[in-house]
Ligand code: SF4
């Protein structure tokens with residue numbers, strides 16, 4: 498399992514980056530959040546804070 502960001506939904510608000518306890522999320526060159534699957538510990542915190550429900554655990 499890892500958190501996955503739907504690129505077509507993400508607004509680039511960066512709230513998920515601030516929520517992640519292991520700093521697994523960064524912004525790509527298109528201002529879309531990207532999760533480092535190797536760093537993600539599946540805590541779900543980013544999913545809870547995302548205002549547009551762009552993140553899922555898959
Ligand atoms: S599920 Fe948790 S560890 Fe994984 S990217 Fe989201 S906040 Fe970070």
Ligand code: SF4
Nearest residue numbers: 507508510511513547
């Ligand atoms: S919280 Fe949601 S909308 Fe905001 S940057 Fe993260 S994935 Fe994108």
